[in-house]
Amino acid sequence: MAVVVLLFLIAAAFLAVALIGPYRLYWRARPRAGRPSEAALAVGRVAAFGAAGAFVFAGCSAQEAADLGAWTASEVRKASEDAAESMASDPQIRRDPAEGYTSLIEAAVREAGEGQGPSYHVSVERAGAGHSYAISADGSEVCMHVTEVRSAQGGILVPEAGGGSGSIATYDLTATVEDGAC
Template sequence: MSVVFFLFVIAATFLVVSLVGPYRLYWRARPRAAGQPSDAALAVGRVAAFGFAGVFLFGACSVLDGVDMDGVDKESWSAGEVREAAEKVPSALSDEPRLPGSSADGYASLIEAEFMRAGEGQGPSYAVSVERVGGAHDYEVSAGGADSSVCLHVTETKSADGGVFVPGANGDSSNSLARYDLTTTVDDGPC
């Protein structure tokens, strides 16, 4: 917050300089022979001071926009925000049957997308990391700036709705891929 205050003070200083024009008073006190600048040059100086005031005001407002009124930085995640967003992921994953995840990634990319949707506006998306831990469906979710991570345990159950039919090479559709209903639990700490 001190940076915001400092930027506002600089903006106010340039605004005062442009409105009052102390440099104009300085030149009026000097004799004519001292090479006094023209009125056009003084006007350009005032416009430049207004411009600098605007730039510093814009900078202060930009920095202020990145900070909550509680002083919490929106450019990073807090442990509570990570937990809150992670608790919304299970309902999003269980809303419809899913095809099985890839062997390497599992459901990590799906979890990351749902986590970002649930935590929109909480912190930057580039700071979110979802990693599969071990061979099971355990996923460690962490976000930059947060002091803790959470562990999502995903359980697959074959869906009662059936699978997705895949046509074979000869045109019949007797092959199908199983779909799974996903249930997820969230635990604090790493997996």
């Protein structure tokens, strides 16, 4: 962040030089002999504007790079809400009891938050024995509460070794997202 501020301060200095033109004041106080022409002073002013623009561009680019390198609290919440909506769209198979839906939620948050921050900063941990999950990234944390209801569609048919078929139950998931820790 200090680099961004420094770049904008340098840009402001060049802008001041371009607008005020202290070199003009200096040369007006000097004798006529050896003074640069008005065209040369104009070129210097244009160069100062160009340098100010270059430093503003560099500052904006550095700020954008810093923003892409970290998650904000609103980005974590938005990605979690989008993940909750995507999980509700399809019935799910019940997950490992110890892990719950941790891997499903983590994958959904990473997909929903693509382009908002580095996906490797996202962490999803189960909070307690129920279906509450702490989702955190770069110091921002939200809590997702997942409710599962056996799907009305029945389940997934799978062939059995004896020639028949069985089914694996599927569940419809609904999730709510709250700010803060679980």
